[in-house]
Amino acid sequence: MIDIARIFAKYYRPxxxxxxxxxxxxxxxAQLAQEIALAHQQLxxxxxxxxxxxxxxxxxxxxxxxxxxxxxxxxPYLQHGVIGAELLRSEGLExxxxxxxxxxxxxxxVEDIVxxxxxxxxxxxxxxxxxxxxxxxxxxxFSKSQPDVQRTFTQVRNSIARFGNENVERFDKLAQLF
Numbered sequence: 001m002i003d004i005a006r007i008f009a010k011y012y013r014p015x016x017x018x019x020x021x022x023x024x025x026x027x028x029x030a031q032l033a034q035e036i037a038l039a040h041q042q043l044x045x046x047x048x049x050x051x052x053x054x055x056x057x058x059x060x061x062x063x064x065x066x067x068x069x070x071x072x073x074x075x076p077y078l079q080h081g082v083i084g085a086e087l088l089r090s091e092g093l094e095x096x097x098x099x100x101x102x103x104x105x106x107x108x109x110v111e112d113i114v115x116x117x118x119x120x121x122x123x124x125x126x127x128x129x130x131x132x133x134x135x136x137x138x139x140x141x142f143s144k145s146q147p148d149v150q151r152t153f154t155q156v157r158n159s160i161a162r163f164g165n166e167n168v169e170r171f172d173k174l175a176q177l178f
Contacts (some may be wrong), residue, residue, distance in 0.1 A: 001048055002174055004055045007091060011062055018070040030054035031137040032150075036178045043177075050131045053099040057135050059105045060084030060100060061144075064147050069144040076119050078104065095129075102127045103136045106160060106170035126170075137174040 005014075014017035033054045037045040046066060060083030075083060084100035102163035107126035125134040140156045143149070151159070153175070160171045 002052055002093065002096075004052060007052060007056065007059065007088075011059060011087065018062060021070055021144055021147060022061055024147055026055045027143055028136065028147075028150070029057065029138045032143045033134045036134060036138065040178060045130055045134065049095065050134060053096050053131055054138065055083075056084070056088060056093075056096050057099055057103050057139060058084065058144075059087055059172050078118060080104075080122065081125070082120060098128075099135050101125050102132050103139055105136075105163060106140070106167050106174065107136060109166075111166045112166075132154055133174055133177065137171075137178055140171070 008014070008019065008023065012022065030051050032052055034047065037043070037047060037050055042078065058080060060080040061069070061071050061077070063083045064071045064075045064077040064080045065073055066077040081101050081104045085097040088094075088097040088100060102125050104125065108118070108120065108124070109126060110122050110124050112118070113120050113125075127136040140160070141151050143151070157168065157171060157175075160167045
């Protein structure tokens with residue numbers, strides 16, 4: 001098992017409000033992901049990796065500009081996944097990096113990125129492995145802007161609908177899986 005606290009401490013001041021917010025959000029996502037995994041043991045999920053990946057999926061937010069959630073970096077918030085992936089690759093954690101990169105919304109296709117002119121590398125960033133899919137799915141139920149609220153299935157689905165029918169279809173496929 002990797003030392004998640006050590007990795008966080010490398011990038012966040014452990015007692016800072018931003019650390020507390022991201023750590024709480026990560027714990028919420030990890031707990032929901034673990035609950036879902038336990039209910040679907042037939043999916044052969046790597047529980048240790050799932051926990052680690054869920055805890056580290058938002059490690060890159062500190063470098064983004066999202067003052068409403070205490071992030072005072074320079075990059076657009078949408079880039080927190082690729083930033084986190086870079087950080088985890090520097091730690092030698094390629095599989096964890098892929099979770100970071102592929103967890104945004106319900107994943108992004110290169111067509112999504114080009115069509116919307118998103119400030120991201122032009123490549124598919126869709127969750128592939130069962131663990132990637134589960135972290136992506138569970139993450140949608142929690143927001144760092146409302147850290148004490150777990151969204152309902154309907155709230156999540158309605159939120160995703162703002163980004164088009166393809167995203168709703170991706171979410172529905174994840175929901176059917178889990």
